[in-house]
Amino acid sequence: MQFKFNKKFLTLIIGFISLGVLVSGCSKGSADNKKTLTVGTTAQTYPNSYKKNDKLVGFDIDVTNEVAKKIGYKVRWKVIGDVPGLFGALDSGKIDTIANAVTVLPARQKNYNFSRVYSRYPAQIAVLKDSKYKSVKDLEGKTVSATIGSSNIDLLKKYNSKVNIKTYDDRNAVFTDANSGKVDGVLNQRQFLQTTIKKQKLNLRILKDVIGENKAAYPFKKKQDQKLRQKISDALKTLEKDGTLSKISKKYFNEDVTQK
Structure with a gap:
């Protein structure tokens, strides 16, 4: 069986293919070649996570932003008012992890894997x-x-x-x-x-x-890909060694909460 294509139809097909290539190229550029880390927090835990002049600030906020910068991610914050709600969002996959002075507890370790302790x-x-x-x-x-x-x-x-x-x-x-x-x-x-x-x-x-x-760390679902957790742990280790964590801690607590 033979198909006959007229010139107008062929031109239209080529145009659609070209448009698809252009859109694909724009999509990559719009993300700044960075992956997104969606992080939950309460914005009610002073001085770890709170609002100042409608801006999200605090120890955990600064640490997370530095971690993301170190691993080449950008952070999308999701504010949820309480700890049970944060874990519910993590369980449902609405967020990747939590930055809110989350304590590593045996009961939590049954359901979650934790990053390196950072405070x-x-x-x-x-x-x-x-x-x-x-x-x-x-x-x-x-x-x-x-x-x-x-x-x-x-x-x-x-x-x-x-x-x-x-x-x-x-x-x-x-x-x-x-x-x-x-x-x-x-x-x-x-x-x-x-x-x-x-x-x-x-x-x-x-x-x-x-x-x-209370030893605080980032929690991750056990079924989740643990490569991200390891990247974050490695970044925390680097930020601890170069003094960044200590500097952020003294900014908010006037003491170093990152050391034993």
Whole structure:
């Protein structure tokens, strides 16, 4: 069987092929030859992830941007208000990882692989300055506030299960209720307690007892390709060695939270 093509039809076909080549070329250029890393964060964890003049800033934000730069990626941020929501987005594939001081916990390691640890935070409790509490033991039978999904909750349960914990969706209420005496204390990482108490001028002091240590890293689904996780771990190692992580830490915490 033979087909006859007229000149107009042939010209039209060639035109479509040429257009496809041009569009393909533009698509590559528009991405700046960089892959995209979609990262979830709460924008409510001061000073790790928060908004300043409508701009997303913080320790974890800066570290992630530096990591992405090192591995040749650009970051697309996705703000999700709480930790359970962040992990839900990770599970569904809406984000590649989380940058929000995510603690490496045995329960989480069952479902996720983690990058190299890039920051460490001791868990402690803050109480009213004029309260009688001197240690965590003094809080047995009393109630402290904590953010829902916080790794500090598990640490306190292991350290002293006799202290009651009230969880909150509202990260601000965790502190304001402790400051107003509605609860007997607030549970969080020491650095977060220090910076929030100072920033909001709260009438709180931090108990000396260290409940445990939170080691923060980037989580990845186990079924996910682990090449990206390794690239990020390698970048973190480089940024630690050249002092970049320490510099960012001192910018937000006035101390180095990246070292043991």
